[in-house]
Amino acid sequence: MPPTERLYYSDSHLIEFEARVTDKSERVSGWTAVTLDRTAFYPTGGGQPSDTGTLNGARVLECIDAEDEGVLHVVQGRAPEIGASVKGRVDWARRLDHIQQHTGQHILSQAFVSLFNAPTRGFRVMDQSCEIDVELTNPTDEVIERAVELANNVIWEDRQITINIATREEAARLPLRKEPSREGELRLIEIEGFDLTPCGGTHAYRTGEVGLIAVRSWERAKGLTRIEFVAGGRTLADYRRANKTARTVAGFFSAGRDDAAKLTAHMIEENKELHRRIRTLEEVAARVEADELLATISPNPAGIRIVSRIFDGRDAESLKHLAQALISHSNTIALLASREQEAARLVFARSADTRGDMNLLMREACAMIDGRGGGKPDLAQGGGKNIERLEEAMSEAAKTLS
Numbered sequence: 001m002p003p004t005e006r007l008y009y010s011d012s013h014l015i016e017f018e019a020r021v022t023d024k025s026e027r028v029s030g031w032t033a034v035t036l037d038r039t040a041f042y043p044t045g046g047g048q049p050s051d052t053g054t055l056n057g058a059r060v061l062e063c064i065d066a067e068d069e070g071v072l073h074v075v076q077g078r079a080p081e082i083g084a085s086v087k088g089r090v091d092w093a094r095r096l097d098h099i100q101q102h103t104g105q106h107i108l109s110q111a112f113v114s115l116f117n118a119p120t121r122g123f124r125v126m127d128q129s130c131e132i133d134v135e136l137t138n139p140t141d142e143v144i145e146r147a148v149e150l151a152n153n154v155i156w157e158d159r160q161i162t163i164n165i166a167t168r169e170e171a172a173r174l175p176l177r178k179e180p181s182r183e184g185e186l187r188l189i190e191i192e193g194f195d196l197t198p199c200g201g202t203h204a205y206r207t208g209e210v211g212l213i214a215v216r217s218w219e220r221a222k223g224l225t226r227i228e229f230v231a232g233g234r235t236l237a238d239y240r241r242a243n244k245t246a247r248t249v250a251g252f253f254s255a256g257r258d259d260a261a262k263l264t265a266h267m268i269e270e271n272k273e274l275h276r277r278i279r280t281l282e283e284v285a286a287r288v289e290a291d292e293l294l295a296t297i298s299p300n301p302a303g304i305r306i307v308s309r310i311f312d313g314r315d316a317e318s319l320k321h322l323a324q325a326l327i328s329h330s331n332t333i334a335l336l337a338s339r340e341q342e343a344a345r346l347v348f349a350r351s352a353d354t355r356g357d358m359n360l361l362m363r364e365a366c367a368m369i370d371g372r373g374g375g376k377p378d379l380a381q382g383g384g385k386n387i388e389r390l391e392e393a394m395s396e397a398a399k400t401l402s
């Protein structure tokens with residue numbers, strides 16, 4: 001059986017065609033793979049997803065390149081019979097999108113070669129953007145934007161793109177951007193005065209059709225620079241998303257879009273400053289609270305004041321501040337705890353002039369509430385999950401001290 005004639009090789013903008021069914025085979029769950037004598041459908045390959053469309057009205061979900069077998073059209077629903085004439089139709093919006101991403105990649109990859117002698121090692125078209133892996137040794141925003149600038153100039157110069165067929169010997173004498181990956185006759189894609197590369201994909205007639213290229217982000221990956229970009233209609237879609245994000249953020253400040261980043265940075269600074277002030281105020285408040293607590297406690301026969309308290313929903317930092325404020329007074333021991341919904345936290349501390357091992361005391365208390373804790377002889381912290389036994393653990397600790 002002769003291989004499928006690939007109509008997209010000679011015209012990337014051909015979307016309606018007539019063909020004859022040369023083979024069909026049933027696949028799982030009502031899908032059928034149909035082979036035609038000729039097709040305008042581009043099958044998955046070269047980092048570019050397959051076309052979709054219809055064959056005599058039946059849905060073509062995907063096309064697979066089966067090399068010698070030809071192009072397999074995966075059809076959902078009623079597939080045409082072997083020998084039948086069919087009318088094929090390629091989804092143009094999807095094809096145009098792929099033309100823009102793919103041609104955009106040729107242009108951007110050549111821009112990195114001409115400016116920085118940095119070849120592209122990988123290319124992927126993803127759902128909303130594309131990726132190229134470039135051998136760029138010192139990537140910065142400025143370096144990458146220079147390539148983007150050049151690529152867009154080439155687009156706006158609306159250069160012609162032609163397809164040339166060459167033998168391997170002929171191709172060997174030409175300045176190709178990358179080595180051909182297949183044997184035999186080569187299909188060379190030439191962007192007038194800018195780029196020449198072997199490729200079997202679908203390309204624009206002229207560079208202007210790509211519209212616009214923008215880089216979304218980049219990162220170092222496995223010794224290469226991975227660059228995420230968008231071309232054509234995807235650039236507009238991406239601009240709309242980015243604009244919406246920036247305007248939403250600016251809206252929180254009732255400000256213009258371009259002030260969003262500056263105002264957010266300012267707010268984060270202000271927030272840090274507020275946190276510092278709150279910490280200072282908490283220390284002051286803890287000293288007042290400590291004085292009030294101590295006023296209600298009478299010293300034990302040994303002259304020690306043991307402050308034992310369980311709070312509700314008090315964070316570790318604030319608990320520690322209170323403990324420190326308490327033990328800044330002489331002859332004082334603080335046994336503090338806080339009850340949360342599913343856990344308890346504890347801080348035990350003693351002033352320098354008292355005796356007692358807070359670390360040991362903490363370990364014993366935490367063991368009772370199914371938790372862990374420890375620290376130094378004068379200050380220990382811990383927590384546990386068994387809140388039911390918290391009161392018991394705290395009174396045990398107080399008892400041990402006296």
Ligand SMILES: [Zn+2]
Nearest residue numbers: 102199200201
């Ligand atoms: Zn190509």
